[in-house]
Amino acid sequence: MPSFDVVSKVEWHEVENALGQAQKEIAQRFDFRGTDSEIERNKEELIIRSSTEDRAKAALQVLQEKMVKRKVSVRYLDVGKPEPTSKGGAKITIKVKEGVESEKAKAIVAAIKESKVKVQGAIQGDQVRVTGKNRDDLQACIQLLRSKDFGIELQFNNFRD
Numbered sequence: 838m839p840s841f842d843v844v845s846k847v848e849w850h851e852v853e854n855a856l857g858q859a860q861k862e863i864a865q866r867f868d869f870r871g872t873d874s875e876i877e878r879n880k881e882e883l884i885i886r887s888s889t890e891d892r893a894k895a896a897l898q899v900l901q902e903k904m905v906k907r908k909v910s911v912r913y914l915d916v917g918k919p920e921p922t923s924k925g926g927a928k929i930t931i932k933v934k935e936g937v938e939s940e941k942a943k944a945i946v947a948a949i950k951e952s953k954v955k956v957q958g959a960i961q962g963d964q965v966r967v968t969g970k971n972r973d974d975l976q977a978c979i980q981l982l983r984s985k986d987f988g989i990e991l992q993f994n995n996f997r998d
Contacts, residue, residue, distance in 0.1 A: 839975055840968040841996040842961075843945060843982065845989050847913050847935045855903040856883070862899055869896070873926070876900060883914075883931040890919045890927040897929055910990040934989065936963030941987050952981050972998060 860876055863869045874887040874896045885900070887893040901911050915932040922928050937945070945965050946958040956969035956978045969975045979993050 838968050838970065839972050839996075839998050840966055841975055841979070841993050843937065843958075843965040843967060844963075844992050844994060845913075845935065845937050846992060847933055848909060851907045851909045852904070852913075852933065853878075855900065855907045855909060858907075859896070859900040859903045862903070863896055866899075868892075881933050881935070883933065885929040885931070886922065886926060888924075888926045893919055893927040893929050897931070900931075912988070912990045937965060937989065937991075938963075941989055944987055945982065948981065948985055948987075949978060952978070954978050954981065 856876060856878060863874050863876070869892065872888045872892040874885070874892050876896060877884045877886070883900070885893050885896045887896055897916065901914070904911060904914075913934050915934050917930040917932070919927045919929050939960065942960045942963075942965050946960060949956060949958040949967065954969075954977050955974050956967050959966045959968070967975060967978055969978070975996070982991060982993075
């Protein structure tokens with residue numbers, strides 16, 4: 838039976854490139870001089886540190902602009918609130934969301950069932966597998982899922998006949 842997977846995967850090399858570009862711009866820009874602004878990556882999160890909350894927010898904006906230019910959706914970013922640091926500065930923690938959470942996966946499966954397209958959706962870990970009898974139904978399902986907003990970035994891969 839034909840099938841495909843609905844996933845939400847981050848292209849980490851593009852995130853790294855955007856991070857490098859943002860760090861370079863922060864190091865060179867005049868308004869960031871003397872603010873000790875930096876962006877750091879730890880496994881699945883990014884940390885922005887600066888001497889003031891405003892400079893931390895400006896660094897976040899620079900990072901988001903660079904990610905958009907590298908075609909990485911800002912929907913992957915879960916930006917936390919600015920927190921004060923021990924040195925009197927500010928810190929923003931950004932979690933990078935990857936995979937389809939169970940709550941969102943249930944919403945995707947419910948939307949598929951509600952659409953009356955002759956396909957079935959099944960949650961498999963952090964992805965949703967959609968199967969159907971013919972290719973046209975699967976393509977109609979992809980169009981349906983693209984038209985709806987689930988609050989995450991979706992990709993469709995592993996399309997098999």
